[in-house]
Structure formats: C-alpha cells, structure tokens
Amino acid sequence: MLMRARTFTESGRRAQIVTAAIEVIAEVGFAKASFSRIAKHAGLSSTGMISYHFAGKDDLLTACVAQIEKVTEAFMGPRVDAAEGHVAQLRAYVEANVALVGEHPADVRALIDIVKNGAAQSASVNGRLALFEEHFRTGQAAGVFRPFDTRTVAIALTSGLDAVVSTAAATAPEPTELARLGRELAELYVRATAADSQEGSA
Amino acid sequence: MLMRARTFTESGRRAQIVTAAIEVIAEVGFAKASFSRIAKHAGLSSTGMISYHFAGKDDLLTACVAQIEKVTEAFMGPRVDAAEGHVAQLRAYVEANVALVGEHPADVRALIDIVKNGAAQSASVNGRLALFEEHFRTGQAAGVFRPFDTRTVAIALTSGLDAVVSTAAATAPEPTELARLGRELAELYVRATAADSQEGSA
Amino acid sequence: MLMRARTFTESGRRAQIVTAAIEVIAEVGFAKASFSRIAKHAGLSSTGMISYHFAGKDDLLTACVAQIEKVTEAFMGPRVDAAEGHVAQLRAYVEANVALVGEHPADVRALIDIVKNGAAQSASVNGRLALFEEHFRTGQAAGVFRPFDTRTVAIALTSGLDAVVSTAAATAPEPTELARLGRELAELYVRATAADSQEGSA
Amino acid sequence: MLMRARTFTESGRRAQIVTAAIEVIAEVGFAKASFSRIAKHAGLSSTGMISYHFAGKDDLLTACVAQIEKVTEAFMGPRVDAAEGHVAQLRAYVEANVALVGEHPADVRALIDIVKNGAAQSASVNGRLALFEEHFRTGQAAGVFRPFDTRTVAIALTSGLDAVVSTAAATAPEPTELARLGRELAELYVRATAADSQEGSA
DNA sequence: GATGAATGAGTCTTCATTCAT
DNA sequence: TATGAATGAAGACTCATTCAT
Numbered sequence: 118m119l120m121r122a123r124t125f126t127e128s129g130r131r132a133q134i135v136t137a138a139i140e141v142i143a144e145v146g147f148a149k150a151s152f153s154r155i156a157k158h159a160g161l162s163s164t165g166m167i168s169y170h171f172a173g174k175d176d177l178l179t180a181c182v183a184q185i186e187k188v189t190e191a192f193m194g195p196r197v198d199a200a201e202g203h204v205a206q207l208r209a210y211v212e213a214n215v216a217l218v219g220e221h222p223a224d225v226r227a228l229i230d231i232v233k234n235g236a237a238q239s240a241s242v243n244g245r246l247a248l249f250e251e252h253f254r255t256g257q258a259a260g261v262f263r264p265f266d267t268r269t270v271a272i273a274l275t276s277g278l279d280a281v282v283s284t285a286a287a288t289a290p291e292p293t294e295l296a297r298l299g300r301e302l303a304e305l306y307v308r309a310t311a312a313d314s315q316e317g318s319a
Numbered sequence: 320m321l322m323r324a325r326t327f328t329e330s331g332r333r334a335q336i337v338t339a340a341i342e343v344i345a346e347v348g349f350a351k352a353s354f355s356r357i358a359k360h361a362g363l364s365s366t367g368m369i370s371y372h373f374a375g376k377d378d379l380l381t382a383c384v385a386q387i388e389k390v391t392e393a394f395m396g397p398r399v400d401a402a403e404g405h406v407a408q409l410r411a412y413v414e415a416n417v418a419l420v421g422e423h424p425a426d427v428r429a430l431i432d433i434v435k436n437g438a439a440q441s442a443s444v445n446g447r448l449a450l451f452e453e454h455f456r457t458g459q460a461a462g463v464f465r466p467f468d469t470r471t472v473a474i475a476l477t478s479g480l481d482a483v484v485s486t487a488a489a490t491a492p493e494p495t496e497l498a499r500l501g502r503e504l505a506e507l508y509v510r511a512t513a514a515d516s517q518e519g520s521a
Numbered sequence: 522m523l524m525r526a527r528t529f530t531e532s533g534r535r536a537q538i539v540t541a542a543i544e545v546i547a548e549v550g551f552a553k554a555s556f557s558r559i560a561k562h563a564g565l566s567s568t569g570m571i572s573y574h575f576a577g578k579d580d581l582l583t584a585c586v587a588q589i590e591k592v593t594e595a596f597m598g599p600r601v602d603a604a605e606g607h608v609a610q611l612r613a614y615v616e617a618n619v620a621l622v623g624e625h626p627a628d629v630r631a632l633i634d635i636v637k638n639g640a641a642q643s644a645s646v647n648g649r650l651a652l653f654e655e656h657f658r659t660g661q662a663a664g665v666f667r668p669f670d671t672r673t674v675a676i677a678l679t680s681g682l683d684a685v686v687s688t689a690a691a692t693a694p695e696p697t698e699l700a701r702l703g704r705e706l707a708e709l710y711v712r713a714t715a716a717d718s719q720e721g722s723a
Numbered sequence: 724m725l726m727r728a729r730t731f732t733e734s735g736r737r738a739q740i741v742t743a744a745i746e747v748i749a750e751v752g753f754a755k756a757s758f759s760r761i762a763k764h765a766g767l768s769s770t771g772m773i774s775y776h777f778a779g780k781d782d783l784l785t786a787c788v789a790q791i792e793k794v795t796e797a798f799m800g801p802r803v804d805a806a807e808g809h810v811a812q813l814r815a816y817v818e819a820n821v822a823l824v825g826e827h828p829a830d831v832r833a834l835i836d837i838v839k840n841g842a843a844q845s846a847s848v849n850g851r852l853a854l855f856e857e858h859f860r861t862g863q864a865a866g867v868f869r870p871f872d873t874r875t876v877a878i879a880l881t882s883g884l885d886a887v888v889s890t891a892a893a894t895a896p897e898p899t900e901l902a903r904l905g906r907e908l909a910e911l912y913v914r915a916t917a918a919d920s921q922e923g924s925a
Numbered sequence: 926g927a928t929g930a931a932t933g934a935g936t937c938t939t940c941a942t943t944c945a946t
Numbered sequence: 947t948a949t950g951a952a953t954g955a956a957g958a959c960t961c962a963t964t965c966a967t
Contacts, residue, residue: 130947130948146437148350148436151939151940151941152940152941152942153939153940153941161948161949162948162949162950163948163949163950163951164940164941164942164950165942165943165944165948165949165950165951166947166948166949167941168941168942168943169947169948169949173941173942174941233435234348234350234436235348265503265506265507266499266500266503269483269500269503269504269507270503270507272479272482272483272486273479273480273482273483273504273507274479275482276478276479276481276482276483277474277475277476277478277479277482278475279478280474280475280477280478280479281471281474281475281478284474297468298468298471301467301468301471301472302471302475304467305467305471305472305475305511305512306511308510308511308513309507309508309510309511310507311510330930332930332931353956353957353958354957354958354959355956355957355958363931364931364932364933365931365932365933365934366957366958366959367931367932367933367934367959367960367961368930368931368932369958369959370958370959370960371929371930371931371932372930375958375959376958376959532951534951534952550840550841552754552840555935555936555937556936556937556938557935557936557937565952566952566953566954567952567953567954567955568936568937568938569938569939569940569952569953569954569955570951570952570953571937572937572938572939573950573951573952573953574951577937577938578937637839638754638840639752669907669910669911670903670904670907673887673904673907673908673911674907674911676883676886676887676890677883677884677886677887677908677911678883679886680882680883680885680886680887681878681879681880681882681883681886682879683882684878684879684881684882684883685875685878685879685882688878701872702872702875705871705872705875705876706875706879708871709871709875709876709879709915709916710915712914712915712916712917713911713912713914713915714911715914736926736927757960757961757962758961758962758963759960759961759962767927767928768927768928768929769927769928769929769930770929770961770962770963771927771928771929771930771963771964771965772926772927772928772929773962774962774963774964775926775927775928779962779963780962
C-alpha cells in the first residue's frame with residue numbers, strides 16, 4: 118500500500134491559520150512566508166493570534182504539512198489503491214501525484230517548498246521515502262522490479278517527481294496536459310525500475 | 320595589454336569571501352547564510368567588508384555560483400568528454416556528478432541549495448536543463464533514446480540527480496561508495512531513457 | 522457608524538511618535554532626524570516601534586506634516602479670515618504666520634525644514650504656493666495688486682516668509698518682537714505688490 | 724559695493740574633487756552627496772583620496788563654497804559694479820543673480836543646497852546677509868530706501884531670491900526667460916524697499 | 926602623493942515572540 | 947480567546963574615516 122492516513126481535527130482558528138499559511142507559502146514561497154503576511158492573508162489583525170495558537174513556526178509548519186497530507190491522501194489514496202500489482206501502483210502513484218496539481222495546486226506547491234527547505238520534521242518526506250523503499254523491496258522480492266539500491270532510487274524518483282509536479286504547479290496547465298505529463302513520468306519510472314524481460318510478471 | 324582583467328582572477332579578499340560564503344551555505348543552508356555569518360566565518364570584523372567587495376547579496380551569490388561552476392566544470396568536463404555516444408555520455412555525466420561530491424562536497428551542496436532557492440538566475444540551472452534536453456533530442460534523432468517528452472524527463476532526471484548528490488554530500492561517504500551510487504543512478508537513467516531493444520543502435 | 526475612523530484621532534503612541542519626530546526635526550534638522558534619535562526622544566526602546574506604527578519614513582513624515590498643518594490652520598485660519606480685502610488678507614497671513622512662531626516654534630521650524638528638503642510631497646508647500654498665486658491673480662483682477670508674474674512673486678514671498686519665520690523660531694523672541702517682525706514683513710510685501718496709487722481701489 | 728572677493732588657488736587634485744563635489748551636489752542634492760558618489764564622479768578609485776585632501780566633509784564643503792563664490796563673483800561683480808546708486812545696484816544684483824543660473828546652473832544649485840542645509844560655516848550666507856543689511860542701511864541714510872528693519876528685510880529678500888533662482892535652475896529656462904524673471908524680481912524688491920515718492924533721490 | 930582595503934557606527938526595516946488588557 | 951502594543955535581535959546596506967603600503 119502506497120498511502121498512509123494521519124488526521125486529527127483542528128480547532129476552527131487553527132484550521133483557518135493553517136489554510137492561510139499554505140496559501141501564502143504557495144504564493145510567495147516559504148522563505149517570505151512571515152507571520153505578518155500569514156496573519157494579513159488570514160484576516161487577522163495581529164501575529165499574536167498565530168503565536169497563541171501555535172507553539173512556534175515549526176509547529177505551524179507541521180500543522181500545514183499534516184493538513185496537506187490529509188488533502189493529498191484523500192485524492193491519491195483511492196487512485197493508488199485501485200491499482201493492482203507493484204508496477205501498476207507505481208504508475209498510479211506518479212499519475213495521481215501529477216494529477217493532484219490540477220485539484221490542489223496551492224497545497225502541492227506549499228508542501229514541496231516546505232520540504233525543500235528542510236523545515237517540518239518531515240514525516241512527509243521521510244515517510245514517503247520509506248514507503249517507496251518498502252514498495253521497491255517487496256516488488257524486487259516479487260521479481261517485478263530489477264535489483265537496485267532501493268534507497269538511492271527512491272530518492273531520485275521522488276525528487277524527480279516533486280520537480281515535475283512543482284514545475285507543473287507553477288504554470289497551471291490543462292488537466293489533459295497534466296495527464297500526459299503524468300503518463301510520461303510514470304512510463305519513465307516504470308522502465309527505469311522494470312525487471313529484465315524474461316523474469317517475473319507482477 | 321594595459322588593463323588587467325578585474326573579474327578574471329578574484330582579488331584575494333573577494334575569493335576569500337566567496338569561499339566562506341560557499342562553506343556557510345553548505346553548512347547552514349542558503350536561507351540562513353547571512354552576511355554576518357559569512358563575515359564571521361571569513362574572519363572579517365564586519366559585514367561592511369562584504370558590501371565593500373560585492374555590490375549586494377546577488378553579486379556575492381553570482382560570484383559563488385561562478386566559482387563553483389569553475390570547479391565543477393574542471394572536474395566533470397574531461398570525464399564527460401571522454402565518453403563516446405549519447406548513452407555513454409549520460410552515464411558519464413551522472414557518475415562524474417556523483418563522484419564530484421567526494422572532491423568538493425561543500426561546493427556541490429551550496430550550488431544545489433542556491434539553485435533550489437531560485438537565487439542566482441544562473442546559467443547553471445537553466446543551462447544544464449537545456450543541455451539535457453538537447454542531449455535527449457539528438458539522442459532520440461540518433462535512435463538511441465526512445466521518444467519521450469524531453470523537457471519533462473530532463474527536469475525529473477536532473478532533479479533526481481541533485482537529490483542523490485545532495486544526500487550523499489550530507490554524509491560524506493567513501494569514494495567507492497560514491498562510485499557505486501553513481502553507477503546505480505546512471506543505470507537507472509540509462510534504462511529509463513533507452514530505446515526499445517530491436518530499434519536503433521548509435 | 523460601525524467603524525471608528527483610524528486616522529482621525531491618532532492612536533496615542535502614533536501621536537507621541539509624531540510629536541517626538543517634530544521636536545527632533547526642529548532641533549537637529551530633517552537630515553539628522555533618524556529613527557533612533559526619534560525613538561530615543563520618544564522614550565521608546567527601539568526603532569522597531571516606529572516601524573510598527575508607521576509604514577516607513579515617508580509615512581511618519583506625512584503624519585508630521587498633517588499634524589503641523591492642523592495646528593497651523595487652527596491658529597492662522599481665523600486670523601486670515603477675519604481680514605477683509607486682498608491686501609488686508611495678505612497682511613494678516615504674513616503677520617499670523619510670524620506670530621505662529623510664538624505659539625508653536627517647533628512645529629514651524631520642522632515644517633519648513635521638511636518642506637525645504639523636498640520630503641513629503643505635501644499639500645502644504647504646493648498648496649500654499651497655489652493659494653498665493655490665486656490670491657494674487659484675483660487681487661490683480663480687482664486692481665488692488667499691480668500686474669506681475671504671480672508665480673515668481675509667490676515663490677519669492679513665501680520663501681522669504683519661511684526664512685524670516687525660521688530665523689525667528691531659532692531665537693524664540695518675545696511676542697511683541699514677533700509682532701513687530703510680522704508687521705515689518707507684511708508692510709514689505711504689501712508695498713512690493715501694491716497697485717500704483719491712482720489705479721483701482723477694492 | 725555689493726560684492727566681495729575671496730580667492731586662493733587650489734592644488735590640482737583638490738580643484739578636481741571640488742568640481743566633482745559641486746556637480747554631484749547639484750545633481751543629487753546635498754543629502755545624497757556622499758564621498759563615494761563624489762569619488763566616482765571625479766574618476767577616483769576610492770574615497771580615501773578625498774579624506775587625504777580634505778580634513779573632513781566640512782572642509783570639502785567650505786572649499787566648494789569658496790570655489791562657487793569665485794565663479795559667482797566673476798560673473799556678478801562687474802554687473803553690480805556697473806550700476807550706480809543703491810537702487811540700481813540692488814536691481815543689478817538681483818538680475819545678475821538670476822542671470823547667473825544660465826551660465827553656471829550647477830554652481831548655483833549646489834550653493835543654495837549647501838546653504839539651505841546649514842552646512843558650511845557659511846561666510847557665503849552670512850556674508851551676503853551682512854552685505855545686504857549694510858547696503859540697506861547706507862541706502863536708508865541716503866534717503867533712497869524707506870526705513871525698515873534691515874535684518875528682516877535682508878533675510879526675506881535674499882531667501883526669496885534664492886528660491887526663485889533655485890526654481891529657475893531646476894528647469895533650465897531660456898536666457899530671455901531668465902532675464903524676464905530677473906526683472907520681475909528686481910522690480911518687486913525695488914518697490915518693496917523704495918522710499919515714499921516725495922522723499923530722497925538715489 | 927595616491928591607493929584600496931578595513932573599520933565600526935549608523936541607516937531603515939522585518940522578524941518571531943511576549944504580554945497586559 | 948483575542949487584541950495590538952512592545953521588544954530586541956537580526957537583516958542588508960551606506961557612510962566617513964583611518965591606515966599600511
């Protein structure tokens with residue numbers, strides 16, 4: 118299984134601030150997403166409110182990541198689960214992730230920017246990395262993936278995926294274009310990891 | 320020649336500051352690489368000295384990128400040029416880039432961090448992307464690469480490469496381990512882009 | 522009315538800062554009126570407080586000018602309005618402006634210094650100039666002022682007035698001395714602009 | 724006599740720096756005329772040269788004023804001396820001062836800006852003021868000027884003159900237009916100070 | 926004389942956080 | 947809860963001046 122759920126309900130104000138923060142990060146980038154900017158975007162009169170609801174910037178960021186993961190999971194989970202077999206799931210994951218840009222561009226951009234800057238204790242990035250590694254390992258055991266260094270490949274492919282998604286998010290392309298990008302990338306990754314032809318069969 | 324070139328060989332202090340800046344960026348990341356930190360690292364008494372030698376932060380950054388590119392080019396250029404054919408060159412580029420970490424870890428980390436943050440409009444990032452695209456296009460024409468969206472693949476593979484390199488730079492592994500990582504990644508990329516077996520030959 | 526006006530009555534601290542700024546400008550001149558000096562004068566612990574209340578130096582300056590204009594208008598308005606006829610009003614304006622020094626020396630000096638340095642595009646400077654020109658034009662039409670270039674004369678007389686006022690403000694003279702200065706200057710200006718004796722009457 | 728000579732020969736470098744300083748002040752204003760800007764304008768590689776030749780900013784400013792006075796004196800002196808009688812000399816002074824803008828706009832603008840900001844021990848401003856006062860006093864004794872407070876009038880008229888000149892310098896008008904402005908202002912000042920008709924005779 | 930590197934104080938501004946109300 | 951004022955450190959950058967060479 119390539120997805121994992123993790124949700125808890127935010128208080129009203131917290132949720133409002135988190136939403137604003139995500140939008141601000143998506144708009145001006147993580148580096149310029151100050152409390153003042155977020156407060157202004159959220160319609161709050163002062164930054165004090167943010168400090169009141171969150172222990173610090175890290176706390177807010179963590180909450181943002183959690184919120185984005187919830188949205189992401191809701192969109193991608195079913196699509197990935199619908200696929201059967203390691204190869205099909207890999208393909209489904211990549212395509213779903215690219216398609217996600219069409220539905221939640223701000224969330225996608227924000228998450229990538231947060232992770233890129235190393236902020237947020239990053240259950241997100243490490244989690245996904247571990248997930249990919251595990252998926253590769255079991256797929257190799259099943260003979261559908263060729264033998265390779267699962268960690269290195271996981272790093273390369275997830276980062277490449279993020280980059281493509283990030284680029285796409287920046288230009289807000291048509292859904293059909295997004296679908297094409299997803300298929301391109303999925304094909305790339307499937308070929309990169311495929312077992313040599315005479316072996317295995319997913 | 321009556322006028323000595325000013326930018327060709329850096330003025331001593333300039334070079335010292337650039338070196339310090341690169342090391343600081345590699346250590347604490349681009350976002351936290353302030354003038355004070357750099358000045359302290361360079362043994363300067365005040366940030367004014369940096370402003371004296373550089374027109375501004377952008378100028379310093381540009382100088383850093385230029386310096387890193389010089390180092391990078393000197394290391395990678397010969398290795399890539401020694402390879403013949405599109406596939407071998409792709410492999411050589413990837414392996415050389417990963418091997419570079421063993422020689423100049425700080426430079427590698429700093430460059431990736433600078434580029435990641437969009438600072439320095441640099442020939443570095445756009446240049447490499449264009450290089451990859453062009454390499455893929457001509458390789459496709461020669462029949463050694465399968466048909467794919469060159470831009471998307473270029474983005475995915477260069478970013479994946481950066482991520483692997485960046486991760487490696489963080490842990491400073493043995494040269495042999497680096498060589499292995501390079502081969503792993505190169506194999507991944509070669510398979511991902513290879514033309515289907517019965518076609519072409521280059 | 523559901524919304525209290527924000528700029529109508531200043532917020533306490535804002536007013537305090539404006540007052541301090543005016544006094545500092547009057548004391549050390551516009552050029553040396555830095556945020557630190559103003560903060561110190563206002564008993565604030567840091568310049569950050571000023572930036573908190575004002576969008577920038579321009580904003581603070583504008584607020585200063587507005588405040589000074591309020592004081593000025595309250596003092597001079599009735600005195601000028603009480604006079605009848607173009608000549609009498611000119612005389613009243615000059616005398617009131619000089620007398621103002623006795624009541625609000627800091628405000629007067631500060632305003633002149635701000636205007637002199639071209640800061641604050643202010644209705645103050647251009648407004649008064651336009652006012653003088655218009656007053657001269659209508660007075661000429663009425664035949665009480667001789668024909669002259671209204672703009673040039675307006676510039677010369679307002680600047681001369683400012684200089685006398687500024688000089689007076691520097692030495693804080695007795696009210697009776699101020700009154701004498703005012704009458705001297707008014708007489709000078711009335712004679713300078715008077716229509717030749719056998720013409721007009723108004 | 725309305726003019727006074729004061730010259731001494733500058734060393735070559737000093738003169739070069741002074742010239743540059745005057746031009747810079749005329750262009751960007753006194754407040755922004757830093758040593759760096761002046762050095763750049765003078766083609767000097769560093770500000771050190773300026774500090775070497777001048778004891779400080781005040782010293783440089785004083786030298787600028789002296790230089791400007793030399794130029795001014797050379798232009799205005801003969802014109803003023805050619806006039807006979809107190810009234811004619813006043814008129815000549817005003818007209819010559821305005822005409823000066825056409826010949827040496829930078830010097831005029833610079834001097835006014837320097838004086839305005841209270842920099843330079845100001846033999847210039849005080850000297851001229853004293854000169855005007857003295858001229859008025861002797862003219863009053865001769866019966867050609869009415870009785871008035873010579874100091875107040877001197878302040879008002881010199882400042883008004885500066886303002887008109889400064890305004891003119893900013894727009895660089897035609898010589899004929901300048902001549903007209905000069906006559907306008909001279910007429911204004913002659914009338915302002917004239918003895919009542921049945922008295923005196925210049 | 927002349928250079929250019931170095932200094933240290935100063936400019937305004939933004940930031941995350943705290944706290945009394 | 948919520949407000950908004952207050953803080954103090956840090957941000958990049960400019961300045962006049964000094965000094966070894």
